[in-house]
Amino acid sequence: MKAWEANIRHVTPYTPGEQPDRPDMVKLNTNENPYPPAKEVREALHKMETEALRLYPDPAASQLTNELARFYGLTPEQVFVGVGSDDVLAMCFLTFFNSKKPVLFPDITYSFYHVWAELFGVPYERPALDGRLHLRKEDYYRENGGVIFPNPNAPTGVAEPLSDIEDILEHNTDVIVIVDEAYVDFGARSAISLLETYENLLVVQTFSKSRSLAGLRIGYALGNPALIRALNDVKYSFNSYTLNRPALEAGTAALQNEAYWRKTLAKIVATRERAKKRLAGFGFTFEDSQANFLFVTHPVWKAEPLFLALRKSDIYVRYFKQPRIDNYLRITIGTEKEMERLYTFLEKYQEETGGDVS
Numbered sequence: 001m002k003a004w005e006a007n008i009r010h011v012t013p014y015t016p017g018e019q020p021d022r023p024d025m026v027k028l029n030t031n032e033n034p035y036p037p038a039k040e041v042r043e044a045l046h047k048m049e050t051e052a053l054r055l056y057p058d059p060a061a062s063q064l065t066n067e068l069a070r071f072y073g074l075t076p077e078q079v080f081v082g083v084g085s086d087d088v089l090a091m092c093f094l095t096f097f098n099s100k101k102p103v104l105f106p107d108i109t110y111s112f113y114h115v116w117a118e119l120f121g122v123p124y125e126r127p128a129l130d131g132r133l134h135l136r137k138e139d140y141y142r143e144n145g146g147v148i149f150p151n152p153n154a155p156t157g158v159a160e161p162l163s164d165i166e167d168i169l170e171h172n173t174d175v176i177v178i179v180d181e182a183y184v185d186f187g188a189r190s191a192i193s194l195l196e197t198y199e200n201l202l203v204v205q206t207f208s209k210s211r212s213l214a215g216l217r218i219g220y221a222l223g224n225p226a227l228i229r230a231l232n233d234v235k236y237s238f239n240s241y242t243l244n245r246p247a248l249e250a251g252t253a254a255l256q257n258e259a260y261w262r263k264t265l266a267k268i269v270a271t272r273e274r275a276k277k278r279l280a281g282f283g284f285t286f287e288d289s290q291a292n293f294l295f296v297t298h299p300v301w302k303a304e305p306l307f308l309a310l311r312k313s314d315i316y317v318r319y320f321k322q323p324r325i326d327n328y329l330r331i332t333i334g335t336e337k338e339m340e341r342l343y344t345f346l347e348k349y350q351e352e353t354g355g356d357v358s
């Protein structure tokens with residue numbers, strides 16, 4: 001071993017979903033939105049002067065922050081923005097999880113949480129979801145250094161009622177509770193309405209899924225001004241100019257067309273509800289998803305070979321080779337046409353693997 005190697009830090013990184021680029025592929029593996037962003041986004045990017053790129057962007061990202069505050073009926077002091085919610089969540093771990101007590105999040109959840117905990121040296125415990133992949137709220141009533149979970153959860157799609165989230169908040173008034181609402185717009189109830197009552201609550205959302213802007217990287221946190229100030233202090237100690245100029249312009253523009261946003265959401269929800277029926281028809285079982293994906297398992301077809309067979313046909317879904325969920329596939333809801341490609345593939349797969357699967 002070379003002397004310099006002794007001081008290199010080695011970590012086990014988060015594994016993002018693959019980003020293949022194949023003609024005619026059906027990409028249902030990273031929960032992107034199948035519809036394009038609002039036309040206001042294109043207009044804003046077209047209007048941008050490349051000359052402006054000479055200058056640093058506004059470090060406070062004021063125009064976007066103000067627009068988000070307006071959209072949610074909050075004040076700009078209640079809004080923090082970052083480079084995707086991954087950046088926002090990483091900042092939250094750095095800022096709020098500094099206790100010697102363990103931070104709590106579910107055993108089956110967004111797999112970035114334990115990666116950040118490891119990276120920042122935050123102790124953590126992962127209470128197990130119940131047999132129906134629901135969070136057991138009582139698991140979060142014990143002493144801890146903070147709480148974080150997505151609602152709806154990923155990769156399960158399962159949403160918890162707002163009353164359960166409020167119960168968790170009531171039992172955790174001494175720590176920061178973060179609700180990661182990456183998928184909330186697809187049908188769950190947001191905890192934003194609880195911000196007024198719980199000063200220790202932080203709601204994190206993203207433009208990547210419901211607003212069709214995964215490629216721009218915009219995320220935000222909503223919470224009481226003291227929390228937002230703390231987040232900004234950490235951000236300014238790390239990287240002041242997080243959001244670039246195109247992201248600030250396009251993100252602001254995306255918030256102008258609420259009608260288009262609602263229309264694409266309704267389309268995805270309708271396709272998801274049809275997908276539940278179609279996939280059940282093939283024998284898949286799943287808990288009820290309120291997100292833009294389904295987390296499915298099958299009594300006969302093993303998930304990994306099916307994942308590989310789909311992949312060979314350029315249909316990409318997500319497979320996690322992890323304890324408890326290694327016989328599940330996470331399938332993003334695409335357009336109707338993309339979903340038809342999936343169903344056609346499954347019909348053929350059914351014939352080839354011997355017909356009746358019920």
Ligand SMILES: *Cc1c(COP(=O)(O)O)cnc(C)c1O
Pocket residue numbers: 031083084085086087110150154180182205206207208214217218219
């Ligand atoms: C997709 C996702 C995120 C991160 O999304 P960004 O693209 O970084 O905004 C955060 N949390 C969950 C649960 C997600 O699924």
